[in-house]
Amino acid sequence: MISCREEVTQMILAARVSKGISWSEVAAAVNLSKEWTTAACLGQMTFDREQAAIVGRLFDLSDEAIAWLQIAPSKGSLPTAVPTDPLIYRWYEIVSVYGSTIKELIHEEFGDGIMSAIDFSLDIRREEDPKGDRVQVLMSGKFLPYKRY
Amino acid sequence: MISCREEVTQMILAARVSKGISWSEVAAAVNLSKEWTTAACLGQMTFDREQAAIVGRLFDLSDEAIAWLQIAPSKGSLPTAVPTDPLIYRWYEIVSVYGSTIKELIHEEFGDGIMSAIDFSLDIRREEDPKGDRVQVLMSGKFLPYKRY
Amino acid sequence: MISCREEVTQMILAARVSKGISWSEVAAAVNLSKEWTTAACLGQMTFDREQAAIVGRLFDLSDEAIAWLQIAPSKGSLPTAVPTDPLIYRWYEIVSVYGSTIKELIHEEFGDGIMSAIDFSLDIRREEDPKGDRVQVLMSGKFLPYKRY
Amino acid sequence: MISCREEVTQMILAARVSKGISWSEVAAAVNLSKEWTTAACLGQMTFDREQAAIVGRLFDLSDEAIAWLQIAPSKGSLPTAVPTDPLIYRWYEIVSVYGSTIKELIHEEFGDGIMSAIDFSLDIRREEDPKGDRVQVLMSGKFLPYKRY
Amino acid sequence: MISCREEVTQMILAARVSKGISWSEVAAAVNLSKEWTTAACLGQMTFDREQAAIVGRLFDLSDEAIAWLQIAPSKGSLPTAVPTDPLIYRWYEIVSVYGSTIKELIHEEFGDGIMSAIDFSLDIRREEDPKGDRVQVLMSGKFLPYKRY
Amino acid sequence: MISCREEVTQMILAARVSKGISWSEVAAAVNLSKEWTTAACLGQMTFDREQAAIVGRLFDLSDEAIAWLQIAPSKGSLPTAVPTDPLIYRWYEIVSVYGSTIKELIHEEFGDGIMSAIDFSLDIRREEDPKGDRVQVLMSGKFLPYKRY
Amino acid sequence: MISCREEVTQMILAARVSKGISWSEVAAAVNLSKEWTTAACLGQMTFDREQAAIVGRLFDLSDEAIAWLQIAPSKGSLPTAVPTDPLIYRWYEIVSVYGSTIKELIHEEFGDGIMSAIDFSLDIRREEDPKGDRVQVLMSGKFLPYKRY
Amino acid sequence: MISCREEVTQMILAARVSKGISWSEVAAAVNLSKEWTTAACLGQMTFDREQAAIVGRLFDLSDEAIAWLQIAPSKGSLPTAVPTDPLIYRWYEIVSVYGSTIKELIHEEFGDGIMSAIDFSLDIRREEDPKGDRVQVLMSGKFLPYKRY
Amino acid sequence: MISCREEVTQMILAARVSKGISWSEVAAAVNLSKEWTTAACLGQMTFDREQAAIVGRLFDLSDEAIAWLQIAPSKGSLPTAVPTDPLIYRWYEIVSVYGSTIKELIHEEFGDGIMSAIDFSLDIRREEDPKGDRVQVLMSGKFLPYKRY
Amino acid sequence: MISCREEVTQMILAARVSKGISWSEVAAAVNLSKEWTTAACLGQMTFDREQAAIVGRLFDLSDEAIAWLQIAPSKGSLPTAVPTDPLIYRWYEIVSVYGSTIKELIHEEFGDGIMSAIDFSLDIRREEDPKGDRVQVLMSGKFLPYKRY
Incomplete structure (x- = not known):
């Protein structure tokens, strides 16, 4: 079972x-x-x-x-709040270092609201570079405004 | 002072x-x-x-x-390990939900190593969409392989 | 300043x-x-x-x-991850006790996705009751499905 | 066993x-x-x-x-203090963002006390909406005043 | 101010x-x-x-x-989740050591529910004892049953 | 084994x-x-x-x-520092809300020291009440003064 | 003030x-x-x-x-649960490494109970030693047995 | 195995x-x-x-x-950062209450450095006392000075 | 399996x-x-x-x-955020005590950036010394500058 | 003051x-x-x-x-248990990834004991390298054996 x-x-x-x-x-x-x-x-x-x-x-x-596989799972793939794996930690660090910047720039462009993590897609690919290939990541998330009621 | x-x-x-x-x-x-x-x-x-x-x-x-402004600062812009602001939390959630996926796919394409968060750039822009505009984010980070010695 | x-x-x-x-x-x-x-x-x-x-x-x-007042603020009104104020704690307890139930029932009705906390409204009112008045809360949040891509 | x-x-x-x-x-x-x-x-x-x-x-x-099934269980359905599942997290976020508001408004209407999470009921249903169906949640909890003694 | x-x-x-x-x-x-x-x-x-x-x-x-003084305060008088002051810690220890016992005995006597911490009174007094005086504490909290609905 | x-x-x-x-x-x-x-x-x-x-x-x-059963056990019956079970949490809340009060009143009556959690007894009983029965708890712990040396 | x-x-x-x-x-x-x-x-x-x-x-x-100075203070002299100062950490480490040993040996000698930290004295002195002087610490705490009732 | x-x-x-x-x-x-x-x-x-x-x-x-038994083990005998067992907690409390005192007195006597927890011995014995036997603990740790280089 | x-x-x-x-x-x-x-x-x-x-x-x-053995593993060899084993803790303490110093000196010599933990090697050896042998550790990590873009 | x-x-x-x-x-x-x-x-x-x-x-x-400046200070230069600054985090990561390795190799060479963080020196210098200069770090700490007594 x-x-x-x-x-x-x-x-x-x-x-x-x-x-x-x-x-x-x-x-x-x-x-x-x-x-x-x-x-x-x-x-x-x-x-x-x-x-x-x-x-x-x-x-x-x-x-x-x-x-x-057809049941909506309990999500969250990290065993600890701050990830210990170096590859995943680098992403956490980007959120840590750039988090306030991302917040300022999305608000400056769109007003108060968020970038959806549900109506969202992710695309990871190799970017060839003579000084060493790069990981290129393209994210797209719908902007959701806070509404006044 | x-x-x-x-x-x-x-x-x-x-x-x-x-x-x-x-x-x-x-x-x-x-x-x-x-x-x-x-x-x-x-x-x-x-x-x-x-x-x-x-x-x-x-x-x-x-x-x-x-x-x-010319002194290398002590970095990290989040006041708590798990961010409370909804906009920044969505990014943390992306790392949480997609973290193991990102790890698998980068290793599948590049082998053991990481995407640099230092030799790294970030570009945030508006993606127009009739169903509601989207936040488009393009990241580029150099792949750094673990070396054997 | x-x-x-x-x-x-x-x-x-x-x-x-x-x-x-x-x-x-x-x-x-x-x-x-x-x-x-x-x-x-x-x-x-x-x-x-x-x-x-x-x-x-x-x-x-x-x-x-x-x-x-016109700047999008850094949100999150609780000083600790688990609230200590008894009134606010009761809400945390509802999430703790009913969290898995809410998840099961929303997925059963709507499939995989979430109830938005952004496209969301909250209405708190008094419900008169001879055995003691009650706090009535009505929440309404848009269902956002996870999309396949 | x-x-x-x-x-x-x-x-x-x-x-x-x-x-x-x-x-x-x-x-x-x-x-x-x-x-x-x-x-x-x-x-x-x-x-x-x-x-x-x-x-x-x-x-x-x-x-x-x-x-x-007939024994009063040890309650609490969340494995971590801050939930990682996006659906359940949205509820935690509502408590985080609206917690101080809920506290102010219940005190303004009822005085010092709490909304019971024990003498409490929860009703989750679909609210049809042409812009996308919504999750409607109705909560009702008895108001319990702090007594002076 | x-x-x-x-x-x-x-x-x-x-x-x-x-x-x-x-x-x-x-x-x-x-x-x-x-x-x-x-x-x-x-x-x-x-x-x-x-x-x-x-x-x-x-x-x-x-x-x-x-x-x-007339505003319902944000409650919780301890600066840390686990108290460091020895006197207060002893109370925390009582909850830690006797917590499961208290739960079993209240459920055995009353069924599923809780002892209210709101409809509650506390009385602390000196109990004279030739082997050393004792602190006597009398608590009284209304039993609130979980209702089925 | x-x-x-x-x-x-x-x-x-x-x-x-x-x-x-x-x-x-x-x-x-x-x-x-x-x-x-x-x-x-x-x-x-x-x-x-x-x-x-x-x-x-x-x-x-x-x-x-x-x-x-005859070996002094490793004590502490709670799986987390802040208990999640609502019945046990109410006791934790009493320590949180009344902790500083208990400290002030014991010191006012007895001076600097603690109420022992070892030379201690606990008695839980039903207190009948027409408005709903109550849980009555009687604690008795020896006062231990800090000595000067 | x-x-x-x-x-x-x-x-x-x-x-x-x-x-x-x-x-x-x-x-x-x-x-x-x-x-x-x-x-x-x-x-x-x-x-x-x-x-x-x-x-x-x-x-x-x-x-x-x-x-x-004449008011019983809120005690606990460490700013974090695990001390960061190397001198104080060594004492925490002694509790960590020898904790289970101390528990076993006190129970073996005295039965179930504790060494009091209130009816307690501490004496720190220099112990001369040709291979390098030593810190000698003498602690004395009353044994308090758990009573059956 | x-x-x-x-x-x-x-x-x-x-x-x-x-x-x-x-x-x-x-x-x-x-x-x-x-x-x-x-x-x-x-x-x-x-x-x-x-x-x-x-x-x-x-x-x-x-x-x-x-x-x-002959392999250097991974040390640390406590399952949590703050011990829950009352006997071991009392030792943690001694470090908490007396930590800053111990630091001040060792520095006053020896200068900047630590008491070794490695070049260290521990001796636990019964101290007979008509008012109740006591646990006597003798620790001896080499003083290690911080060197300037 | x-x-x-x-x-x-x-x-x-x-x-x-x-x-x-x-x-x-x-x-x-x-x-x-x-x-x-x-x-x-x-x-x-x-x-x-x-x-x-x-x-x-x-x-x-x-x-x-x-x-x-040929799959890139999920890295991080410590079971807790602050290590409990004394040998490993000493390394954590070095980061704690010398962390700000290391940061200042690398920035003074190299400017804003980091020492790579990926393009990195470690060499541990015995350094004979009449006053007691020493552990000698040589680390070498590529300096990675933050780039402006 | x-x-x-x-x-x-x-x-x-x-x-x-x-x-x-x-x-x-x-x-x-x-x-x-x-x-x-x-x-x-x-x-x-x-x-x-x-x-x-x-x-x-x-x-x-x-x-x-x-x-x-002449008083032995309360040490520990990091504001959080897991450092957020990327430069200092890399050192924490080295302890995390290599911690068990360092432990195994020191025990293999020296037996049970630790590398002192007190009788310790640190030397940071630039290592020129045509592929990008490197940070070279030389540590030397006295080996302290656990003694049997």
């Missing part, structure tokens, strides 16, 4: 190592971006029935595990 | 409200991006002598305050 | 005590709900120019303070 | 996924609101003997598990 | 030291228990107009300070 | 649910108060050989488990 | 630096141990009237400050 | 309960102080080959467990 | 104890420094295929475990 | 900015290493009388401030 979504994430991670499947291949199989697909495999998004079946076949998951 | 850089940041914020200067105008005056310039004004980056003088004139700062 | 929005909140709270103004009166003066108006006075929402002027007159604020 | 109530919650969650039962169906079976029933299934409320038997049949629970 | 209730508490504490007034004398003056009166002086309860005037005379408070 | 006292507590809790034994019955069997006995069963006090044997018979414990 | 005991501690520390008084001299003047006297000066113990007057003369304190 | 030192500590604690061995007997067997020996059994010190063999025989440990 | 990298680290640690292999021998086998090799075995660096095979043979790991 | 050492540190930092003195110049003036001297100026080490006088002249400090 599977008692939580995290167990399915562990199964996917273990199957991925032993089968040598890449996230891009999973994304191609379900016909979605690699960012959304990986997040969904890692328990941050919800697959529909058909996508869950495809993912289940790729990773040899049981029907019960495939059912869990 | 000014005893820390945060006091200068407070002076700039107060002067900005009473004078009605926009961050874009400051950026234009020092001829740098609005992202870097705002971060520098908010105590996250270091101005050189000439830039500090320009910023000082814009905000009517004392010579002592202008000297502080 | 006023160096942050919190100082203006302190001025409003102090003026309110010494002048004996009620929040409902402030709301009537700016012609908005008492919930939004109080939140704005307490540094959680942004007044426009006209509203700020009215609030400024009510509380005898300086022009500088009135300027601060 | 079942050693704590959380294990029964896990059993219910797992059975719900594999059997495809909705919370509304459980509520209908025990003839109570979906909010209270879901909270009870998730280990936040206590079923009486008859209700526990019904829930046990729906989810194929053992007699021992059914006995645990 | 007084900007928060804590300042009035500081004034009362300072005046009490320099004037040598005991809490029992304050309680006698306002004709309430010493427990409630001390809590109110320390910013945890709200005085009515007449009581505030008496307290104000005893401690030579300004009219503004007396106005603050 | 039993590796810690917590396992024995789990065994007792599980046996209590399946056997339907009340804490008062356990207390009667060992001829001590229900408060001390429950605390001892929950791993906060130490039984002597004879008492441990009685408790072991009631709950069908192994000899090894009975041996553990 | 002095609003809390910490201010008096700051006055004593400042006066000690500018006057060059040693703690041993203060102890000799009040005719108590240097350990208790220093703790009292630092806001952890309470002086009686005569001792407070002596300390006040030594450090040129005002009458108001001398009054504060 | 044993995967960490803590498992060996659990084995020793369990064997000690079921075999009824005292720490003093273990210390006598390895011919060292009871303080060091207990600390080593509890995973805070490292046995040499011969001592590990003796301890292994006393507690019926496997060869693998005996090998782990 | 192995579900995370930590399990492989546990296998390596257990095999190292039972086989008596030193880290230097592992380093020699893979022909890299002992610092990098140990970090990689402990789940902080990534082996390539050939190195993983060698490590697998040394510690008798399964093919699945060897596959995990 | 100066009430704590931190105020003197603020004075030094402010004077350094307005006078444009480098840390190396201060070190040369007191004839000690730039690492120790900077640490002492920043309140982590203690100057003797002569050195304090020199530092006082360089930074125009009052006699009272110079007296504070």
Whole structure:
């Protein structure tokens, strides 16, 4: 019996190592971006029935595990409030160093409100550079204004 | 006597409200991006002598305050480990929800290493959309591989 | 010189005590709900120019303070992550006890997504009851679905 | 042997996924609101003997598990002080942003005291809206005054 | 200008030291228990107009300070989540060591619910004992049952 | 093999649910108060050989488990520094709201020192009241003065 | 006006630096141990009237400050839960490394109970040693048994 | 397979309960102080080959467990930063209340530096006293001065 | 099935104890420094295929475990934010005591930027000294300047 | 009146900015290493009388401030347990990533014990490198073995 979504994430991670499947291949199989697909495999998004079946076949998951893939998961992929992994910490540092700047500039351009993290997309790609390749990240989030009532 | 850089940041914020200067105008005056310039004004980056003088004139700062603008500041613009402001929290949430995804995809593309938060740039702009305008963010950070020795 | 929005909140709270103004009166003066108006006075929402002027007159604020009322503030009205005030703690407890229930029921009705805290309104009123009057709270937040991309 | 109530919650969650039962169906079976029933299934409320038997049949629970459903549980459904799940976080943010406002307005209307989180009910429903459906939440809690003695 | 209730508490504490007034004398003056009166002086309860005037005379408070005494305060008298003062820590330790016991015994006697901390009184007195006097504490809080709805 | 006292507590809790034994019955069997006995069963006090044997018979414990009941346990029954269970939280809130009051009044009556949490007893009972029954708690702790040396 | 005991501690520390008084001299003047006297000066113990007057003369304190010395202070001399000063941290480390050992050995010798930190004395002295002098610390605390009731 | 030192500590604690061995007997067997020996059994010190063999025989440990006894362990015997067990907490409280005093007195006697927690010994014994026996603790740690370079 | 990298680290640690292999021998086998090799075995660096095979043979790991050695791990080897082990704490203390000094001196020499922890090497060796041998540590990290854009 | 050492540190930092003195110049003036001297100026080490006088002249400090420079300070230069400044965080990350490695290698070479952070020196210098200059750090700390007693 599977008692939580995290167990399915562990199964996917273990199957991925032993089968040598890449996230891009999973994304191609379900016909979605690699960012959304990986997040969904890692328990941050919800697959529909058909996508869950495809993912289940790729990773040899049981029907019960495939059912869990279609349940809205309890989200949040970091084990601690301040991440310890250096790669993820760098992102946290960007929020720490640039957080007040981002706030000032979005308010200056849009007024009081936020950039949605739900109506949101993420695109990560390689930017070739002779001085050393770069990670290029494009984010797009709908601006949501605070309303007066 | 000014005893820390945060006091200068407070002076700039107060002067900005009473004078009605926009961050874009400051950026234009020092001829740098609005992202870097705002971060520098908010105590996250270091101005050189000439830039500090320009910023000082814009905000009517004392010579002592202008000297502080040229000192590498103690960085980190968030008062708590988990930010409480909704706009900044959404960015923290993106790191929380997508953190493991970002890690997997950068490692899949580049191998073991990180995206630099130092050799890094940030560009925030408006993306017009009939269903509601969006905040578009472009990040570029050099990939730094862990070396074996 | 006023160096942050919190100082203006302190001025409003102090003026309110010494002048004996009620929040409902402030709301009537700016012609908005008492919930939004109080939140704005307490540094959680942004007044426009006209509203700020009215609030400024009510509380005898300086022009500088009135300027601060029109700046999108750094939000979050609780001094600690877990609130210590018994009235506010009860709300935290509701989130603690009913959090997983709310999550299950919203997902059951709407699918994966969230209830917006930005496109959101709050209405607090007295519900008369012979066994003791009750606090009735009506919340309304737009459902925002996670999109697949 | 079942050693704590959380294990029964896990059993219910797992059975719900594999059997495809909705919370509304459980509520209908025990003839109570979906909010209270879901909270009870998730280990936040206590079923009486008859209700526990019904829930046990729906989810194929053992007699021992059914006995645990009738024990007042150790409450609190969040794994961390600040919730990481975006849906639940939005509720925490509402308490953070509106906490001082709620406090001011309840005191203004009722005097010193609290809104009970025990003599309390919660009702979550869909509010149709052409600009996007909304989550409507109605809370009702008895006002409890601090007494002087 | 007084900007928060804590300042009035500081004034009362300072005046009490320099004037040598005991809490029992304050309680006698306002004709309430010493427990409630001390809590109110320390910013945890709200005085009515007449009581505030008496307290104000005893401690030579300004009219503004007396106005603050009649505002429902932001409660919680401990500076840290786990108290460091040995006397207060012993109470925290009692909750820590006996917490699960208290929970079991109240549920065994009353069913699911809580002992109110609002409809609550506290009485502290000396219990003479030849082996060393004891502190005797009598608490009385209304039992509030969780209701099913 | 039993590796810690917590396992024995789990065994007792599980046996209590399946056997339907009340804490008062356990207390009667060992001829001590229900408060001390429950605390001892929950791993906060130490039984002597004879008492441990009685408790072991009631709950069908192994000899090894009975041996553990006679070992001074590692105390503290709360899983988090600030308790999340509403019943236990109310006690924490009493310490938070009344902490400084308790400190002032004990010092006023006894001088500098503490109320012992070791040479201490606790008595919880029902106080009948037409407006709703109340939980009455009587605590008695020896006053221990700080000595000068 | 002095609003809390910490201010008096700051006055004593400042006066000690500018006057060059040693703690041993203060102890000799009040005719108590240097350990208790220093703790009292630092806001952890309470002086009686005569001792407070002596300390006040030594450090040129005002009458108001001398009054504060006779009030039981809010104790706890560390600014953070885990001390950052290396000298004090070593003591925390001793508790961390030897804590379970101390617990086992006291229980083995005395049974269930504690070593009092109130009926307690501390003596710090130099132990000459050719390989480098040592700090010798002698503690003595009354054993307080948990009683059964 | 044993995967960490803590498992060996659990084995020793369990064997000690079921075999009824005292720490003093273990210390006598390895011919060292009871303080060091207990600390080593509890995973805070490292046995040499011969001592590990003796301890292994006393507690019926496997060869693998005996090998782990000879590995320098990851130290720190407290599960939380602020200990919850009342006996250990009293030691933490002594550091909290007397920390600044200890710092002042060691610096007054020795200058800037620390008392070593490594070149350190601990001796716990019973001090008979007609008013109730006392726990006497003697610590000795080498003074290590900060050097200038 | 192995579900995370930590399990492989546990296998390596257990095999190292039972086989008596030193880290230097592992380093020699893979022909890299002992610092990098140990970090990689402990789940902080990534082996390539050939190195993983060698490590697998040394510690008798399964093919699945060897596959995990080639996956970029989730890094961070400390179980708590402030380390409790005395050896590791000393390093944390060095960062605490010397952190602001290191920051000042690197900025004085290099300007605003950081010392890379990725393009970084570490070398630990014995420095013989008649007064007691010393641990000598040589670190080398590329200086990365913050760029203006 | 100066009430704590931190105020003197603020004075030094402010004077350094307005006078444009480098840390190396201060070190040369007191004839000690730039690492120790900077640490002492920043309140982590203690100057003797002569050195304090020199530092006082360089930074125009009052006699009272110079007296504070000769008092062993309360150490620890980081405002939060996990540093937020990127430069200092990289050092924390090194401890996090390499902590278990450092522990293993020091124990392998020296046995159970620690590297002293007191009998310790630090040397930071520029290492020229055509691919970008590097920060070279040499640490030397005496090995202190745990003794058996």
